[in-house]
Amino acid sequence: ELKVEQNPLFLSMQEGKNYTIYCNYSTTSDRLYWYRQDPGKSLESLFVLLSNGAVKQEGRLMASLDTKARLSTLHITAAVHDLSATYFCAVGLYSGAGSYQLTFGKGTKLSVIP
């Protein structure tokens, strides 16, 4: 059974600070996704990482993937209040029937304090 663990689950940080969210998974996979969820809202796709060493950046967020360590990180640079949300990582496994199944971590609830 694939297990996806995120840490921390809760993160309170001051504006302007840097921090990293970690996502560990238990089974070999060739793709990892990061999503953002605002309170009461649906999930918004942030990044798709498809290979070992992949790095993607969008604004103050940067995601990386180490498939050998089965680890992905989401790094936040100079946090601003607008980044407050819950961030999920999800590991994709091919179902063998033309579909990838995603297993999600429990999410990291980020609160950026002015």
Place this chain on the structure above:
Amino acid sequence: SQTIHQWPATLVQPVGSPLSLECTVEGTSNPNLYWYRQAAGRGLQLLFYSVGIGQISSEVPQNLSASRPQDRQFILSSKKLLLSDSGFYLCAWSVASGRWTDTQYFGPGTRLTVL
């Protein structure tokens, strides 16, 4: 561009009543479709997925069922709701192109409260 719709947005139902949630996708053909549930304070749990009309795979045995009567329509149903069925139900779609499926894009969700 592609758009995914879900309705209703909010639903309050008594225990033992039936359920029907609908999801439709516009702007794409033959998508993969997914139903997820997010219970309060928890992550997302995959309930069902479909790679084509009439093709449904179930991930979790429970009192829910899914159907795909049309290419871009996915329905989640129950004959008798339980209290534990409360949660935020999300439909998602992805491009189906053999092995190399793309990102899953989520609909706005239906918040279900069973009393």
